Amino acid sequence: MKWFISLIFSSLLLTCVIGNPLGQYFLKNKRVKRTVFRSEVASNGVTIKSNADAFKFLVEFGYNRCQTPSGTDSKIYGSPACQSSFESMLEHFQTSFHLPVTRELDGATLKLMNTPRCDLPDSSSSLINKTNTLWPTNRTLTWKLDYDHSFYDLTKTSRQIEQSFNDWARYTKLTFRQVTEQEDVDFNLAFESGQHSDAYPFDGRDGTLAHAFYPWQHGRGQIHFDSTEKWTDKIHRYNGKGHNLRIVASHEIGHVLGLEHNTNNKKSIMYPFYNLILPEDILLKEDQERIQALYGEKPATVPTFPPTTSVRATNVTKQLTETGEGQ
Numbered sequence: 594m595k596w597f598i599s600l601i602f603s604s605l606l607l608t609c610v611i612g613n614p615l616g617q618y619f620l621k622n623k624r625v626k627r628t629v630f631r632s633e634v635a636s637n638g639v640t641i642k643s644n645a646d647a648f649k650f651l652v653e654f655g656y657n658r659c660q661t662p663s664g665t666d667s668k669i670y671g672s673p674a675c676q677s678s679f680e681s682m683l684e685h686f687q688t689s690f691h692l693p694v695t696r697e698l699d700g701a702t703l704k705l706m707n708t709p710r711c712d713l714p715d716s717s718s719s720l721i722n723k724t725n726t727l728w729p730t731n732r733t734l735t736w737k738l739d740y741d742h743s744f745y746d747l748t749k750t751s752r753q754i755e756q757s758f759n760d761w762a763r764y765t766k767l768t769f770r771q772v773t774e775q776e777d778v779d780f781n782l783a784f785e786s787g788q789h790s791d792a793y794p795f796d797g798r799d800g801t802l803a804h805a806f807y808p809w810q811h812g813r814g815q816i817h818f819d820s821t822e823k824w825t826d827k828i829h830r831y832n833g834k835g836h837n838l839r840i841v842a843s844h845e846i847g848h849v850l851g852l853e854h855n856t857n858n859k860k861s862i863m864y865p866f867y868n869l870i871l872p873e874d875i876l877l878k879e880d881q882e883r884i885q886a887l888y889g890e891k892p893a894t895v896p897t898f899p900p901t902t903s904v905r906a907t908n909v910t911k912q913l914t915e916t917g918e919g920q
Contacts, residue, residue: 641706644679647698650706651682654865655716658685689715689856709836709867711844712793712804715854726809727851728779730766730888736780737772745784745824750838753826754782756872757842760862761850764881765888780849782842784820795819802867803841805848816845828871840870847880851887855879 641647651657657677680696687694692701728734738754740747751771758769772778788794791812793804798821806812818824818841825835840862847863855863862870862880876884 641703644698647683647702647706648679651679651686653714655714656682656685656689658682691857705866709799709802710865711841711848711854712795712801713848713854713865715856715865726807726813727887728767728808733768733770734780735770735772735776735778736782737778739781739783741784744820745838749826750824753839754842757839757846760843760875761846761884763891764876765884765891767850767888778814780814780816780846782816783818785817786820789817791815791817793817795821797821798823802836803845805845807848807853808851814849816842816849818842818845828869836867837869839872840875841867843875847884850884852880852883855883 641650658681659677683698683702684694684696686692687696687702690705692705693699695702736754736758738751740750755771761767762769769780783790786795787797795801795817796819798819801819802822803816803818805816806814808814818838823835824838826838827835828837843862852863854865855861856865858864858877858879859866859868860870860874861877862875863883
């Protein structure tokens with residue numbers, strides 16, 4: 594009798610769900626609902642989903658040809674000579690990153706746009722005079738870490754950032770030293786979140802990871818990391834377990850030294866999007882050459898050998914004395 598009552602109850606419940614339009618909607622869309630839920634849980638940052646999202650992304654990261662490299666509108670903005678359509682900006686982005694040029698927001702384009710990246714735009718600032726803004730090579734440059742906003746281990750943080758500075762010092766005349774006292778330094782590094790000490794707020798976990806200021810900018814020497822990110826010293830592909838701090842720090846230090854993004858080679862440390870790079874390959878040959886073009890090559894160390902002439906002469910004298918020939 595119990596099984597008969599259960600059967601009747603199940604039939605009535607199924608009839609109510611299927612006969613109800615709202616119930617039919619959830620049955621048809623349960624897979625979509627799961628996907629959206631997982632996407633929202635996976636990231637608190639900005640997610641590119643629509644053409645409107647992509648348009649904002651393209652303008653923010655320098656793909657509007659009607660804007661100057663500084664991000665301000667040019668004098669011809671809005672004129673017939675300067676009309677950056679959404680399709681033309683998409684084409685510019687797809688061409689820059691060697692994606693299939695479809696002029697549409699396709700899967701490959703969406704995937705790259707939603708990859709965690711540096712907060713700086715990809716446009717060139719070649720019109721700016723950089724000659725007199727580079728850092729001196731005739732003294733040791735100093736850096737200091739403001740750790741107030743980070744939940745990542747202090748020892749690991751300092752070690753990885755020191756390694757990142759050494760990545761660049763290894764190939765140039767530049768030398769760096771960490772200081773902990775309250776004194777004027779060349780580079781200030783800090784972990785920040787949301788609106789902070791500059792006009793470039795972070796967007797939460799994933800999305801943009803960090804930003805820095807070029808030597809020719811007002812905030813020169815400043816590097817900010819998003820404190821809401823999962824930072825790690827592990828080397829693994831991005832899978833939600835965290836971003837390797839050394840990789841991101843080496844990229845941002847490249848910016849404060851004067852290097853811009855490299856969109857042509859995803860293995861370059863200056864590639865805008867976060868990518869796995871092993872420590873031994875952290876600076877490609879082209880990265881080394883770009884930084885050496887600004888600061889020169891590291892002087893070759895000439896090996897020194899101890900003098901051997903006096904030793905040989907002493908040995909010869911000793912042999913002659915022992916044989917009686919020297920007497």
